[in-house]
Amino acid sequence: xxxxxxxxxxxxxxxxxxxxxxxxxxxxxxxxxxxxxxxxxxxxxxxxxxxxxxxxxxxxxxxxxxxxxxxxxxxxxxxxxxxxxxxxxxxxxxxxxxxxxxxxxxxxxxxxxxxxxxxxxxxxxxxxxxxxxxxxxxxxxxxxxxxxxxxxxxxxxxxxxxxxxxxxxxxxxxxxxxxxxxxxxxxxxxxxxxxxxxxxxxxxxxxxxxxxxxxxxxxxxxxxxxxxxxxxxxxxxxxxxxxx
Numbered sequence: 001x002x003x004x005x006x007x008x009x010x011x012x013x014x015x016x017x018x019x020x021x022x023x024x025x026x027x028x029x030x031x032x033x034x035x036x037x038x039x040x041x042x043x044x045x046x047x048x049x050x051x052x053x054x055x056x057x058x059x060x061x062x063x064x065x066x067x068x069x070x071x072x073x074x075x076x077x078x079x080x081x082x083x084x085x086x087x088x089x090x091x092x093x094x095x096x097x098x099x100x101x102x103x104x105x106x107x108x109x110x111x112x113x114x115x116x117x118x119x120x121x122x123x124x125x126x127x128x129x130x131x132x133x134x135x136x137x138x139x140x141x142x143x144x145x146x147x148x149x150x151x152x153x154x155x156x157x158x159x160x161x162x163x164x165x166x167x168x169x170x171x172x173x174x175x176x177x178x179x180x181x182x183x184x185x186x187x188x189x190x191x192x193x194x195x196x197x198x199x200x201x202x203x204x205x206x207x208x209x210x211x212x213x214x215x216x217x218x219x220x221x222x223x224x225x226x227x228x229x230x231x232x233x234x235x236x237x238x239x240x241x242x243x244x
Contacts, residue, residue: 008096009207009215011146016085020058024241025209029098031202031243033065033073033086034193037227038204039182041234046078048235055242059083064090069192076185089200099222103203108200115201115224127225131176138170138232141178143162149179151184170229208241 010029012018017028027043030038045059054150063070065086074081102111102120115121129140138151142148142158144167149155161228165171186193194200204227208217217237221227228234 003210005218006215007094009209010213012092013209013213016060016062018058018060020057020060023056023211024058025213026057026238027207027209028059028061029093029096029205029207030061030063030198031068031090031093032194032199033063033069033200034186035200035204036179036182036186036225037221038063038073039077039186040179040225041180041204041227042073042077042079044235048238052239052242055238057242058240061085062087062092064088064202065195066192068187069195072185072189072192083144090199093125093204096205098220099203099206101203101222101224103201108197112200112224121223121225121226123223123231125139127223127231128176130170130231131179132173134165134172134174135170135232138175140167140170141174148177148181150180206237 012027013025018025024046028041030041032038042061049059059080060083062085063073065073066088067086070081070084070086073079074084090098093100102115104111104114116124116190118125140161140162144157144159144162146158147155148157161167161171161174165174203221203223205221206217206219206227207215210216219229219237225231228237230236
């Protein structure tokens with residue numbers, strides 16, 4: 001861990017008052033609030049805390065967005081408002097040398113579409129396909145009794161996945177359904193979630209700090225839908241640390 005990176009993280013902790021009361025801190029740097037990864041990561045983090053209420057971990061995040069977007073984002077994902085800070089640009093990302101994604105000079109939309117097609121984002125296609133084919137080595141998302149609503153007109157329960165594909169693993173179309181629901185929320189509130197389209201390709205980062213705010217883990221993704229080094233178990237890294 002370089003002193004330069006540690007100093008920059010120390011500044012963030014002080015600037016945003018990320019004190020916390022637990023042994024460990026997770027600081028997540030999202031891209032735009034309306035990024036696919038921001039939504040999926042935030043929901044997974046909320047579920048992680050729900051499932052591990054005694055975890056000796058505080059979670060904080062920074063995202064590019066505005067106040068309206070922050071409120072809607074937290075209402076939808078369940079991420080705690082008081083633990084999410086918003087900024088108006090990607091200066092912090094640049095300071096930490098986070099990947100800016102693809103930039104071919106034709107604007108954020110084109111750059112993002114190219115990344116979704118796998119250009120300069122090599123793992124994205126594999127992850128998209130996994131959303132439709134399922135994955136025996138990943139956990140299921142929806143319980144049997146979960147009510148699911150997609151695009152406001154398609155409503156069903158988690159039992160539908162169980163009846164067709166069984167249970168106990170990530171079923172075909174399950175992850176794709178989850179992501180479609182997130183995408184629908186983003187599109188319906190585009191102006192609140194997408195502060196500036198030029199930041200659409202901007203990727204994020206994750207840092208775990210010990211009780212002295214020393215960085216003991218870092219991850220800088222380069223791919224869309226690649227916010228973890230292990231997307232089959234995206235929060236496995238957190239589970240490993242809280243068990244130590």
